[in-house]
Amino acid sequence: MREVFHQSLEDVQARLVEIAELVTVAIDKATQAFGASDVGLAEEVIEADDVIDDKAVALDELAIEILARQQPVARDLRIVVSALRMSASLERMGDIAEHIAQLTRMRFPDRAIPKGLKSTFLKMGRLDVEAARQLTELLRTQDGDLIEAIRSADDELDDLHVAVFEKVLSDSWQGEAAATVDATLASRYHERFGDHAVSVAKKVAYLSTGDWTPSTDAIEIIAKD
Amino acid sequence: MREVFHQSLEDVQARLVEIAELVTVAIDKATQAFGASDVGLAEEVIEADDVIDDKAVALDELAIEILARQQPVARDLRIVVSALRMSASLERMGDIAEHIAQLTRMRFPDRAIPKGLKSTFLKMGRLDVEAARQLTELLRTQDGDLIEAIRSADDELDDLHVAVFEKVLSDSWQGEAAATVDATLASRYHERFGDHAVSVAKKVAYLSTGDWTPSTDAIEIIAKD
Numbered sequence: 001m002r003e004v005f006h007q008s009l010e011d012v013q014a015r016l017v018e019i020a021e022l023v024t025v026a027i028d029k030a031t032q033a034f035g036a037s038d039v040g041l042a043e044e045v046i047e048a049d050d051v052i053d054d055k056a057v058a059l060d061e062l063a064i065e066i067l068a069r070q071q072p073v074a075r076d077l078r079i080v081v082s083a084l085r086m087s088a089s090l091e092r093m094g095d096i097a098e099h100i101a102q103l104t105r106m107r108f109p110d111r112a113i114p115k116g117l118k119s120t121f122l123k124m125g126r127l128d129v130e131a132a133r134q135l136t137e138l139l140r141t142q143d144g145d146l147i148e149a150i151r152s153a154d155d156e157l158d159d160l161h162v163a164v165f166e167k168v169l170s171d172s173w174q175g176e177a178a179a180t181v182d183a184t185l186a187s188r189y190h191e192r193f194g195d196h197a198v199s200v201a202k203k204v205a206y207l208s209t210g211d212w213t214p215s216t217d218a219i220e221i222i223a224k225d
Numbered sequence: 226m227r228e229v230f231h232q233s234l235e236d237v238q239a240r241l242v243e244i245a246e247l248v249t250v251a252i253d254k255a256t257q258a259f260g261a262s263d264v265g266l267a268e269e270v271i272e273a274d275d276v277i278d279d280k281a282v283a284l285d286e287l288a289i290e291i292l293a294r295q296q297p298v299a300r301d302l303r304i305v306v307s308a309l310r311m312s313a314s315l316e317r318m319g320d321i322a323e324h325i326a327q328l329t330r331m332r333f334p335d336r337a338i339p340k341g342l343k344s345t346f347l348k349m350g351r352l353d354v355e356a357a358r359q360l361t362e363l364l365r366t367q368d369g370d371l372i373e374a375i376r377s378a379d380d381e382l383d384d385l386h387v388a389v390f391e392k393v394l395s396d397s398w399q400g401e402a403a404a405t406v407d408a409t410l411a412s413r414y415h416e417r418f419g420d421h422a423v424s425v426a427k428k429v430a431y432l433s434t435g436d437w438t439p440s441t442d443a444i445e446i447i448a449k450d
Binding site for chain 1: 289292293296299306309313390393394398400402405406409413
């Protein structure tokens with residue numbers, strides 16, 4: 001039974017890695033499209049999001065099947081519940097990539113990045129992609145060092161998010177209302193992508209250490225809305 | 226065993242109702258504080274959010290304990306998994322109330338509602354509170370008519386959200402960048418509170434009908450980020 005359970009967990013892990021890979025491609029294309037006002041690339045991200053949704057639903061169904069058939073308890077049970085939460089967070093990361101692509105499409109043929117913020121958003125985009133790659137690798141290898149790397153990318157994203165607001169609220173800001181709206185939404189999307197990456201990374205840490213901290217976990221969940 | 230399980234489910238339901246009641250108080254105070262620039266009331270909401278978080282964590286722990294001890298299968302299992310998801314959504318609704326309160330505190334002593342949008346945001350606030358009250362009642366009574374009422378409040382919120390952007394992007398908009406940022410964030414918070422209410426309501430519909438539609442459910446989950 002343990003053998004069967006561990007095979008099931010490997011299946012769950014492989015699916016989490018697969019979804020994380022798709023999310024990485026989505027955020028990579030979305031931030032490139034956003035930076036280059038590439039509406040074709042943005043369309044690709046928007047269309048591809050359904051695949052991420054479907055794979056997350058399939059993973060949830062697998063987790064529920066494991067609960068029903070193998071009736072795990074104690075730490076095994078928490079691992080499966082944790083997988084359900086990770087799948088929801090990865091889905092949201094894919095959705096954020098889609099939101100960034102939608103901003104790009106909405107403004108096309110105008111540039112989506114407000115004047116004066118290009119380098120900031122390009123940095124945020126690179127950090128989002130970096131965090132997604134590190135998260136995929138973390139899910140694959142459970143190498144704990146990656147958790148710190150993801151946290152530090154998220155810290156940089158938080159600082160850049162603050163910098164965007166400082167810029168928008170400074171006297172030097174010449175942007176029209178539309179540019180201010182775009183900067184506000186785009187910055188929030190980029191910053192929250194990092195928050196979700198940290199949220200998933202924390203759950204992986206739990207899977208590998210068994211150190212279950214529900215309150216932190218819950219704060220993590222709600223802090224993202 | 227069924228008897229024990231049904232007692233456990235009643236406990237889960239009672240806790241969901243209790244959290245929904247706290248969320249209703251939070252959004253009521255938060256939207257009042259936002260409308261009246263009442264920083265004291267805003268502080269109350271910000272402080273009270275920890276209670277909602279703790280109760281949601283306790284509910285998650287109870288759900289996991291039910292899975293471990295009673296090993297539900299089939300529909301019973303899906304009900305418990307669904308409760309975990311409802312608790313996460315209610316937590317997020319409480320967090321959105323806190324975000325609205327934080328906007329109020331951030332702008333104090335200035336008014337948090339940008340000029341020209343007061344009546345729109347007061348309407349959005351009333352709709353959020355209405356949706357929260359209806360959701361609490363739905364969780365208590367499982368009266369299916371309330372699901373439609375919550376959907377229609379959410380539809381109105383979506384229309385008002387669009388109206389806020391139309392206003393902000395119109396030539397008549399005189400707001401400074403700070404007002405545009407506030408309107409963008411506040412409108413998004415108000416609108417998403419309704420989305421979460423619908424998300425929870427759909428799960429209640431499932432609990433009462435047994436009609437499990439994972440893909441809709443998943444789209445519901447990700448559509449909120």
